[in-house]
Amino acid sequence: MKFSIDATDDKSHARAGLITTDHGDIETPIFMPVGTAGTVKAVHQRELLDDIHAQIILGNTYHLFLRPGLDIIEKAGGLHKFNGWSKPILTDSGGYQVYSLAEKRKIAESGVKFQSHIDGTKYEFSPERVMDIQRIIGADIMMAFDECTPYPCDYKYAMDSMGLTHRWLDRCIRHFDNTEANYGFSQTLFPIVQGSTYQDLRQQSAEYIAGKGREGNAIGGLSVGEPVEEMYAMTELVCGILPQDKPRYLMGVGTPANILESIKLGVDMFDCVMPTRNARNGMLFTSDGIINIRNEKWKDDFSPIDSNMPGYVDNFYSKAYLRHLIIAKEILGAQIASIHNLSFYVWLVQAARNHIKKGDFSIWANQMIKKVTVRL
């Protein structure tokens, strides 16, 4: 993996960059649609390419490990072959879902024991095991096994957890460096900064992670319920320590405004389930603001979903039709809203990139933040 910076903003820490992988290039800042179980929910792979213009998608290690299972993914020749997505894939470490979804989880120095939320089967994830799993899945970008602390989290727990995350990271790196990619293309490993909302812990963690000299670095444990000001403060602090010349990935963030603010702080990569999950509930992020399509006011609004956007769903379908589909719980409603929201997110980071290159990013971003937070 390579990373180069094309342009930087002089009024913020925003930068426009390019990540090169064996599955193609990723222009940053980038938003990565979440493809939980090897599918971005309600979206065809050709729609990811042609309508959403996704350059990289996520897979969730926990979900893929349980279903379809590693034997199937390995026989297929990796996730790219299994789901037909030929551009880059990033997988998380599975840790987040083990803590949020799995049952009866037990964290120890060696790793985490848990039971599947699907059928109760017992499993254990360790740093080494999670590296092996991501080798089998065949992600272009693999994530280190960490503990994502909840919010609020007392200082002692956050400090001990950060220590564990760091020790696990060393085991991940050792195992990663001693194993090879399975499918003939390169994989890289991103470590994750933790430390909850404590400045000294975040600083310590960022320094530890920076010291590992990996090809990219991630910020975890944010967007878990803390006030947005704390999220930005931690992100700013960490971005100031993580190396300039490596991409920075802020995990699980966020709203369009969160993304623009974080780009200002020097973040390059984002993922979030919000555009797809909220889409299925009828919440649309548009260039004019936020629409709850279930509201009565849209019932006879036959204008396009978002005529400022160039895509098929934005111009072909009306707000009134989409409202009807969502109210009637029709699958097509989830499909249309998901494509719209993801298109908007990818358009937004691409527009940010263009404005960074053009030199007017900060002015544009501040205007845009106002627009995208309006509730229509």
Next chain:
Amino acid sequence: MKFSIDATDDKSHARAGLITTDHGDIETPIFMPVGTAGTVKAVHQRELLDDIHAQIILGNTYHLFLRPGLDIIEKAGGLHKFNGWSKPILTDSGGYQVYSLAEKRKIAESGVKFQSHIDGTKYEFSPERVMDIQRIIGADIMMAFDECTPYPCDYKYAMDSMGLTHRWLDRCIRHFDNTEANYGFSQTLFPIVQGSTYQDLRQQSAEYIAGKGREGNAIGGLSVGEPVEEMYAMTELVCGILPQDKPRYLMGVGTPANILESIKLGVDMFDCVMPTRNARNGMLFTSDGIINIRNEKWKDDFSPIDSNMPGYVDNFYSKAYLRHLIIAKEILGAQIASIHNLSFYVWLVQAARNHIKKGDFSIWANQMIKKVTVRL
């Protein structure tokens, strides 16, 4: 509406025809995907055109009447404008759903009182009201308001019900002929033959319906649980009486084999929820036979879903991937399987048409019936 016959099969009653409407041509035999609430479930409108090659879709009057409601459809300028489908639409009369879905329905000479299955609101459908509703929806082909008898049905009930259906038909025709289309394109009205599985009643009903001289005719009350031999016997009897030079529509039928057998008997038009409903449960109709994709045997079959078919989903996605999606209840599984099944149904009737024109329909149909009934 116009209907012309291009070719007939000399070993059966099959015919290849062309229906002309103000929204374009329909080559018969045709299969019409069911678009219950103004959407063919899990399928984008452009996929109906480009992948499935649908020439006409159905809308369900009962569902559309309840949601989004007539006020919205009328304000949109009719269903074509509301959902963006610019080819022909056929609507049923709403009767079937009133009997199968609505609560506390009460049938009288004047019409049917019922309560919405969604919120219990009380409504009444009469022949006149149902004509008005279909005028507002703006279907190219409207259906008469009938009573669809259940199976089994005693003779007395079937006879009385048939009488009611005929009296309602006269009221439908009177009201239809005294009203005009709302949106500047022509609408036509198909009457429906009833009579359960009683030969004399079916004959009487077919003669009554034939005598009305409408532009097309439908056969209702079949595929409701009766043995398939009885369905074919009734269809054969009725097709022998309904005029040759008008399209014949066998409502709610059926499996690929049912469709081929019924084409032999002289049926021109079909609709059925089976390809979409069964798709969502993982049942695929393919050119090699029936696949239950949930079966263990497909878990590591990475071959295309149906390489005999030309479409995107058939060749892009593998059986193993589709199985994973269906097992994991992922929306994309319903999307892929629905497109596949509908493409196959439309391909099948188009192939039937080509073989009728080519002169080898009966041989081909008999071979095909064997193939499509095999369970793989």
